[in-house]
Amino acid sequence: MFSLQSLWTTFRAGSSAFRQGATPSAGPTFSGVRFRSQLAPRQVQHIKRHKGRVPIPIGGSTKGTTLAYGEWGIRIKGMGVRFSAKQLTTAEEVIKRKIKVVKGAKVYLRVFPDIPVCIKGNETRMGKGKGTFEFWATRVPTGRVIFEIGGTPIREELAREALRQAADKLPTIMEFITRSTPPRLGNLVLHPEAPVIESLPDATQTVGTS
Numbered sequence: 001m002f003s004l005q006s007l008w009t010t011f012r013a014g015s016s017a018f019r020q021g022a023t024p025s026a027g028p029t030f031s032g033v034r035f036r037s038q039l040a041p042r043q044v045q046h047i048k049r050h051k052g053r054v055p056i057p058i059g060g061s062t063k064g065t066t067l068a069y070g071e072w073g074i075r076i077k078g079m080g081v082r083f084s085a086k087q088l089t090t091a092e093e094v095i096k097r098k099i100k101v102v103k104g105a106k107v108y109l110r111v112f113p114d115i116p117v118c119i120k121g122n123e124t125r126m127g128k129g130k131g132t133f134e135f136w137a138t139r140v141p142t143g144r145v146i147f148e149i150g151g152t153p154i155r156e157e158l159a160r161e162a163l164r165q166a167a168d169k170l171p172t173i174m175e176f177i178t179r180s181t182p183p184r185l186g187n188l189v190l191h192p193e194a195p196v197i198e199s200l201p202d203a204t205q206t207v208g209t210s
Contacts, residue, residue: 039085054080062183070150072159078173085113091166098162106151143184
């Protein structure tokens with residue numbers, strides 16, 4: 001993702017700005033070489049970050065659990081997981097290859113890998129700092145929509161097959177959703193409540209008198 005020449009140039013620029021009296025809290029911003037087909041942020045403030053944990057939806061927000069752009073989609077049904085940029089790119093290429101026969105069809109990616117993952121080599125002694133940058137990833141909880149298909153009317157059979165093949169490339173259990181699918185809060189699917197119809201009193205009934 002990053003070239004040593006670009007990192008060294010950025011580091012020298014940040015160091016010279018610091019010597020000239022710039023604020024030390026800002027720090028240099030690392031810019032990497034990113035091609036159009038790669039899922040990676042254009043620039044980051046810190047190239048190394050803590051590992052973190054996949055969030056667990058324990059609140060009441062259902063944001064990101066329903067379709068917003070397309071007519072068909074897939075969302076996480078199993079446990080939350082960390083997707084790498086390569087996994088998302090592979091799944092997206094599978095969908096595009098399958099629906100390319102439909103003119104005007106679009107694929108929408110609802111998540112983006114912006115978390116740097118650092119890995120140390122096997123059989124390495126402890127200490128000497130954090131490992132080197134390896135790949136970009138994103139942490140996605142249960143119920144989050146990953147891919148959507150839209151842009152033009154697509155048959156449900158074709159959409160199901162394309163999204164099924166994409167789900168096979170991802171390391172968790174996915175489910176197929178439509179516009180009418182209710183939102184999900186973790187493992188709980190929030191079905192809309194049925195309207196309550198109050199019965200009106202019958203005009204033929206008479207009230208008894210004592």
